[in-house]
Amino acid sequence: MDFLRPASWEEALAAKAEHPTAVPIAGGTDVMVEINFDHRRPEYLLDLNRVGELHEWEAGEDTVRLGASVPYTAIMERLRAELPGLALAAHTVASPQIRNRGGVGGNLGTASPAGDAHPALLAAGAEVEVASAARGTRMIPIDAFYTGVKRNALQPDELIRAVHIAKADGPQQYSKVGTRNAMVIAVCAFGLALHPATRTVRTGIGSAAPTPVRATAAEEFLNAALEEGGFWDNGKIITPSAVKRFADLCAAACNPIDDVRGTAGYRRHAIGVLARRTLTWTWESYRDARRTTEGAA
Amino acid sequence: MRVNFTVNGRPQQADDVWEGESLLYVLRERLGLPGSKNACEQGECGSCTVRLDGVPVCSCLVAAGQAEGRDVVTVEGLADYARQRTQGEGEGTSLDAAQRWQAAGGTDSRTGEGGALAPIQQAFIDAGAVQCGFCTPGLLVASDELLERNPNPSDADIREALSGNLCRCTGYEKIMDAVRLAAARQSEGV
Numbered sequence: 486m487d488f489l490r491p492a493s494w495e496e497a498l499a500a501k502a503e504h505p506t507a508v509p510i511a512g513g514t515d516v517m518v519e520i521n522f523d524h525r526r527p528e529y530l531l532d533l534n535r536v537g538e539l540h541e542w543e544a545g546e547d548t549v550r551l552g553a554s555v556p557y558t559a560i561m562e563r564l565r566a567e568l569p570g571l572a573l574a575a576h577t578v579a580s581p582q583i584r585n586r587g588g589v590g591g592n593l594g595t596a597s598p599a600g601d602a603h604p605a606l607l608a609a610g611a612e613v614e615v616a617s618a619a620r621g622t623r624m625i626p627i628d629a630f631y632t633g634v635k636r637n638a639l640q641p642d643e644l645i646r647a648v649h650i651a652k653a654d655g656p657q658q659y660s661k662v663g664t665r666n667a668m669v670i671a672v673c674a675f676g677l678a679l680h681p682a683t684r685t686v687r688t689g690i691g692s693a694a695p696t697p698v699r700a701t702a703a704e705e706f707l708n709a710a711l712e713e714g715g716f717w718d719n720g721k722i723i724t725p726s727a728v729k730r731f732a733d734l735c736a737a738a739c740n741p742i743d744d745v746r747g748t749a750g751y752r753r754h755a756i757g758v759l760a761r762r763t764l765t766w767t768w769e770s771y772r773d774a775r776r777t778t779e780g781a782a
Numbered sequence: 783m784r785v786n787f788t789v790n791g792r793p794q795q796a797d798d799v800w801e802g803e804s805l806l807y808v809l810r811e812r813l814g815l816p817g818s819k820n821a822c823e824q825g826e827c828g829s830c831t832v833r834l835d836g837v838p839v840c841s842c843l844v845a846a847g848q849a850e851g852r853d854v855v856t857v858e859g860l861a862d863y864a865r866q867r868t869q870g871e872g873e874g875t876s877l878d879a880a881q882r883w884q885a886a887g888g889t890d891s892r893t894g895e896g897g898a899l900a901p902i903q904q905a906f907i908d909a910g911a912v913q914c915g916f917c918t919p920g921l922l923v924a925s926d927e928l929l930e931r932n933p934n935p936s937d938a939d940i941r942e943a944l945s946g947n948l949c950r951c952t953g954y955e956k957i958m959d960a961v962r963l964a965a966a967r968q969s970e971g972v
């Protein structure tokens with residue numbers, strides 16, 4: 486095994502181009518487990534810790550460009566206002582020690598259906614910025630990033646530079662089912678974001694299909710129902726039948742399996758419950774915010 | 783490969799390190815510092831917790847090469863580290879002193895008498911928070927960092943800060959007591 490230690494982003498891309506089989510290592514919280522248990526013996530480890538810009542983020546007008554190695558702890562503590570869904574998801578990851586090392590780049594690299602960043606990214610709306618020495622930078626829409634169980638759209642010579650995530654324009658929630666509050670891989674998880682600016686709702690489902698997925702039919706149904714009833718303007722409580730239909734469609738978007746953490750039936754049921762709850766919570770916050778602005782006007 | 787890094791305030795060098803080796807392995811097997819424990823090697827138990835550039839991490843999940851040029855504090859250096867924090871500059875802990883830590887000053891491991899202990903270590907002893915002791919080093923490092931960052935933690939803060947450290951013996955109540963005790967002593971300046 487060789488340990489490659491590029492000191493800059495350009496050097497990292499050059500090393501990946503020269504050794505396409507090199508395994509990048511950022512926080513190491515996935516990679517080292519595999520090496521410790523001899524599940525993986527890469528020829529090259531490509532250490533990204535010395536590439537400073539991967540640990541930085543920039544908040545622009547509409548998006549946050551989140552460096553691939555920004556640890557979950559920083560997302561929780563410093564980006565709560567801009568990325569509330571992702572900050573909530575980050576807080577559910579493992580433990581402080583893991584959150585101090587692991588980040589979204591590694592979560593995307595592993596592309597586990599149970600990764601906690603994914604539902605939040607799908608719900609917020611995001612693009613993954615990847616680059617290679619040969620072809621430069623390309624942006625992959627988050628919906629096209631997950632290509633199979635633990636598979637993603639990266640080419641062998643590419644590295645993830647950053648994720649561009651839409652800044653929240655409304656309330657967001659993230660909910661995860663597990664057996665305790667820390668150190669659990671999701672039995673299933675659900676992210677929901679209200680986007681009042683475009684009058685849309687977006688969702689993300691974790692651990693209930695071969696890849697993280699959006700509940701597109703549920704989103705379309707709810708977008709139409711909210712529009713028809715004038716809900717974005719009148720701020721009324723969403724009709725219970727519409728909430729139920731939304732939850733049912735979210736459950737129907739799942740394609741889960743039975744495993745040690747839960748049965749397919751349980752996962753489908755739980756996603757429906759989480760969908761209903763997160764919609765209720767976010768809609769309550771939306772109504773509160775509206776009342777406050779109207780009260781002030 | 784060779785790894786150069788700072789351990790407990792002193793520059794150290796580890797040789798013949800395998801590229802896939804963890805920082806935990808280097809500390810225990812190459813530098814002879816067995817304080818950091820190896821229980822799971824998968825980030826689940828926290829018994830290998832050390833500070834990496836001040837940040838608590840599972841040393842079993844840090845590749846040795848990633849520690850190059852960086853600053854590591856282990857449980858063996860915790861007493862000096864805590865003393866430096868309260869009294870300003872210090873010299874760190876030599877490898878020799880760290881390796882002999884247990885015997886240093888003839889510390890009585892039941893009472894803590896006779897040795898130089900960090901306040902958090904004394905509090906763990908006084909509160910009866912140590913049974914088999916396997917989880918203790920990781921808990922000490924994590925608790926010490928909590929009290930450095932948050933001198934007056936709520937119970938919820940303590941639970942959250944220690945949520946990555948498993949103990950199979952104590953049931954955690956005495957560990958909670960120990961951290962509360964250390965916090966109280968710290969705020970009284972004793």
Ligand SMILES: Cc1cc2nc3c(=O)[nH]c(=O)nc-3n(C[C@H](O)[C@H](O)[C@H](O)COP(=O)(O)OP(=O)(O)OC[C@H]3O[C@@H](n4cnc5c(N)ncnc54)[C@H](O)[C@@H]3O)c2cc1C
Pocket residue numbers: 508509510511512513514515516517518533553554577578579580583586587588589590591592593594595599600601602643644645646668669670671824825826
């Ligand atoms: C005890 C424990 C508990 C955990 N609990 C959770 C949990 O609750 N939720 C959760 O989502 N995850 C959990 N994980 C998994 C892991 O912490 C996350 O997936 C984390 O986001 C990985 O980030 P990392 O930086 O440590 O990745 P690494 O281990 O460094 O890398 C992971 C993968 O991504 C690739 N990679 C990393 N950076 C890049 C890059 N810039 N470009 C291209 N590829 C890259 C690597 O080659 C590797 O394939 C847990 C892990 C452990 C050990």
Ligand code: FES
Pocket residue numbers: 819820821822823824825826827828829830831840841842843
């Ligand atoms: S040995 Fe590192 S967390 Fe268990």
Ligand code: FES
Pocket residue numbers: 911912913914915916917918948949950951952
């Ligand atoms: S005292 Fe035995 S594991 Fe904690």
